[in-house]
Amino acid sequence: RAEIRKPGLAERMASGEMRPDFGPPALHPSAGAVLVSARPPLIAFNVELEVADLALAKQVAAAIREPGLPGVRAIGLLLPERSRAQVSTNIHDFTRTSPAAVLEAVRARAAVAGAELVGLAPRAAFEGFPPAVPLRGLRTIEDSLASER
Structure with a gap:
């Protein structure tokens, strides 16, 4: 390009x-x-931490972003309205790094309150996602296309 x-x-x-x-x-x-x-679908996937610790969120984001996890961009944010910090990610190729892998990498470094999908993602991207972790906004491309019929 x-x-x-x-x-x-x-x-x-x-x-x-x-x-x-x-x-x-x-x-x-x-x-x-x-x-x-x-390009493959980009997945906007956020992980909320149990605490409102911006420094921790930034530290976790720095550890997991590429080259830590292939194809992952990440930043740490504060969510004052939820009294939590968030690791906000863009997953550029879920076949290399799944949302579940991102979640596990965050969990290895901080206590997690839940996760959020922003927009749509392929159903296959969330295969193996731990059911015990609350996941807001799960909408798949396949379900969206099926509802258009």
Whole structure:
């Protein structure tokens, strides 16, 4: 994607350095080029700690984010309205690191009150998730698509 944004795309296409996967090998005079890409679903998954300790949440987030857990980004936040701290994560590839693995990594470092899914996730991402841990917002892509029928 970065190659598309570099200046001189028209010249690189004209020289044959870059070729489109589909369509004519020239830019549209007024619309330019379009880049379409796909990635696995990103899962926004939060783990609430038992305590309102921002320093602890930040410490846990630093320990679990990549390279700790592959494909995981994490930050520590304070939730004053809930009197708790939270480790907020984005899981970029649940086949490498599942929400259950994120939860266990957090539990190894702090007492956990519960977890939350923000948005949709594939059903397979939550296979093996411990049923004893409260999980708010569990909505799957499959259930959402089925309800549209």
